[in-house]
Amino acid sequence: MTHTMRAILGLAAVLAAGLMPRSGEAQSAAPDTDAIARTIVTQNLGITVGEKVLIFGPVREMHLLEDLVFHVRNVGAFPHLVVTSDRLLERDNAVPSRYDDVTDAFELALVDLVDVELVVAPDWHPSILAGLSPERLAARTAAFQPIVNRARERGTRFLEIGNGLSPIDWRAEQVGMSMDDLSSMFWSGISIDYAELGRKGAAVAKRLESGRDVLVTHPDGTDLRFRIDGRPVFVNDGVVSEADRDRGGAAILAWLPAGEVYTTAVAGTANGVLMIPRKAYLDDPSPASEIRNLQIEFRDGRVVSMTGDGLGFANYKARYDAAGEGRDAFGALDIGLNPRIRLPEGNGYGSFLPEGDVTMGFGNDIVFGGENDADWGDVHFMQGATVTIDGEPLVQDGRLMP
DSSP: OOSOHHHHHHOSBOOOOOSSOOTTSOOOSOOOHHHHHHHIIIIISOOOTTOEEEEEEEGGGHHHHHHHHHHHHHTTOEEEEEEEOHHHHHHHHTSOGGGTTSOOHHHHHHHTTOSEEEEEOOOOOTHHHHTSOHHHHHHHHHHHHHHHHHHHHHTOEEEEEOTTOOOOHHHHHHHTOOHHHHHHHHHHHHTSOHHHHHHHHHHHHHHHHTOOEEEEEOTTSOEEEEEOTTOOEEEEOSOOOHHHHHHOGGGGEEEESOOEEEEEOOTTOOEEEEEEEEEETBTOOSGGGEEEEEEEEEETTEEEEEEEESTTHHHHHHHHHHSOTTTTBEEEEEEEOBTTOOOOSSSSOOOSOBTTOEEEEEEOOGGGTOSOOOSOEEEEEESSOEEEETTEEEEETTEEOO
16 A cells, blocks of 8 residues: 555554664664564564565665565565655645546555555655645545555455654654654664563453443543443554454554554444644644644544644644544544653654553544544544543553553
């Protein structure tokens, strides 16, 4: 697929960028991309003889892409490499808008051929998409939906390397870290013990699976209640196992760095307020995209009001208004598990991954195991939140409880 999976399904942001630091940027010791590629192919995805593997990524990551191609072929599988770039996306934006709502017939045919999709998150700067109108973004998202749906129907395994934390200059500036620190954290997060991460995820999943009533609160003003009884729970531990393949759906989607447990709400049960003091339209770090005091009120599972300040709020609201059915449905709860991922607080940017951090989503919730395939979806990250399940704390002030 030509975009990061979470970004396609929500298109709230281009969530990730290239992995290798650009020339001249401060950096830690270069990662061993050959060893990383071998592990991903043989362990994380378990690619086998004869499988057809679509590999997608940016030209700046050619070294890693080449290693992935080699190791896919080395196990007797068949790789097909597709490469993108900032300039290619910019040129694509110049294509007449009358083609925005047309599903790519070639890509739809291609998805019918592949067994595995392996994505190195592209390094597009969010400002490249910020120049498109909200209506054009909505049309492109809707046009891509049949491709996403077809991959889901076929049970195509998916793994992305990036997960919104790829070490690149604009991302480091955005989250308030040096390139060296971001790169070190990223590769450390990828090299975590997947078995231990899986055990931790299973314990959290068990609590969610046995729970009914959820309350999420935060000192910033979030106070939201919903039910999760009977809803499926999934663990992103970075490995698509045989059991995951048998289960299908969201179980065969993985992101690296890994470390999160997620579920979706019972339809019609969310009531309360989600308050986000600061974020950015399309994740663009420019002042023109800043959103402040974003407040979303839910009643009986649906958005009933949305207010905010900042130059980016008008575009955010316009993009939401341009979307179709299902955009207003409360969707997902995501709990971070990875102790090696930690971001500075207070700058409006977050991640799914830090242990004890909480992510809430509404609109499209397919990647979280839901059924809502709307052409809009957004997630909101919270550090320092409290989550109770049937009155018992699962997360207390940002700390994952034992």
